[in-house]
Amino acid sequence: MLSYRHAFHAGNFADVFKHILLLQLLHSLRRKDKPFCVFDTHAGAGRYDLHALAAARNREFAAGIGALWPAPVLGAELSDYRDQVRALNPDGALRYYPGSPWLSRALLRPGDRLLLTELHPGDYPLLKATFAGDRQVAVHHADGYASLKAFLPPPERRGLVFLDPAFERRDEFERLRAAVQTIHQRWPGGIVALWYPILERIPSQRWQRQLQELGIPAILCAELGLQPYDAPRGLHGTGMVIINPPWQFDQMLGRLLPELLERLGGGVHGQTRLDWLVPAP
Numbered sequence: 270m271l272s273y274r275h276a277f278h279a280g281n282f283a284d285v286f287k288h289i290l291l292l293q294l295l296h297s298l299r300r301k302d303k304p305f306c307v308f309d310t311h312a313g314a315g316r317y318d319l320h321a322l323a324a325a326r327n328r329e330f331a332a333g334i335g336a337l338w339p340a341p342v343l344g345a346e347l348s349d350y351r352d353q354v355r356a357l358n359p360d361g362a363l364r365y366y367p368g369s370p371w372l373s374r375a376l377l378r379p380g381d382r383l384l385l386t387e388l389h390p391g392d393y394p395l396l397k398a399t400f401a402g403d404r405q406v407a408v409h410h411a412d413g414y415a416s417l418k419a420f421l422p423p424p425e426r427r428g429l430v431f432l433d434p435a436f437e438r439r440d441e442f443e444r445l446r447a448a449v450q451t452i453h454q455r456w457p458g459g460i461v462a463l464w465y466p467i468l469e470r471i472p473s474q475r476w477q478r479q480l481q482e483l484g485i486p487a488i489l490c491a492e493l494g495l496q497p498y499d500a501p502r503g504l505h506g507t508g509m510v511i512i513n514p515p516w517q518f519d520q521m522l523g524r525l526l527p528e529l530l531e532r533l534g535g536g537v538h539g540q541t542r543l544d545w546l547v548p549a550p
């Protein structure tokens with residue numbers, strides 16, 4: 270039973286974090302001429318109207334993209350991200366927010382491809398309509414985990430698998446771990462980005478220890494925390510694990526994370542983390 274709808278959370282601080290990192294991964298793929306493929310396993314609706322009832326309910330975007338929107342000056346990565354959101358809002362008022370498929374599509378070059386899977390019966394038709402007639406984007410009403418074997422490795426042999434699950438299920442970390450094994454067996458050279466929430470500290474730490482035991486080299490972990498991790502239930506922070514990160518991605522994150530924390534108002538409880546779970550060879 271799928272009840273999560275990303276429309277309620279679009280543009281919140283976790284989206285800002287994940288989408289800036291996604292854009293930086295895409296920019297790194299564009300540095301070489303050879304075509305690449307992006308597989309976004311949990312695609313959502315593609316783009317979101319922040320004036321719609323869902324987003325307006327809790328206005329989560331106000332503390333996310335809303336906090337960056339009016340800033341007079343931003344560092345390079347934040348500015349690049351905001352430019353992508355601005356491109357969807359040409360009249361200058363923040364109304365539409367790009368989901369990960371929209372951002373990936375914006376950075377495809379003519380020979381590149383985007384594969385999308387989305388399982389929700391409400392979000393899939395929205396996603397399908399967003400990319401109707403676009404020959405570089407394939408949209409599937411399918412389980413992203415179950416589709417890994419069908420779609421990997423891509424013929425391009427260059428690219429990214431972006432896994433951004435809803436964490437509605439208690440076994441989501443387990444499913445991500447299994448997905449990492451499948452992806453690595455089929456496509457050891459692919460970049461893999463796994464988003465996760467920090468609700469309680471222990472499950473994500475346990476999962477990261479399990480990833481360290483898989484025998485996979487080059488696993489980087491970045492986190493942004495806004496609330497104390499031992500606070501009562503809620504989204505206290507967010508993280509991303511990146512397997513095969515691009516050259517010097519850690520250095521870029523070392524600059525970006527403190528700026529992001531400051532911009533999003535981390536306050537006394539704010540914290541960032543940047544660690545190699547397994548070093549690059």
Ligand SMILES: C[S@@+](CC[C@H](N)C(=O)[O-])C[C@H]1O[C@@H](n2cnc3c(N)ncnc32)[C@H](O)[C@@H]1O
Pocket residue numbers: 271273274275310311312313314315367368369370386387388389392411412413414433434435
């Ligand atoms: C966090 S949202 C994705 C947001 C999107 N990646 C973005 O950044 O704009 C997670 C999405 O995964 C979908 N979903 C849940 N389980 C899935 C599965 N097994 N396969 C594919 N999609 C799934 C949900 O319906 C939801 O739309």
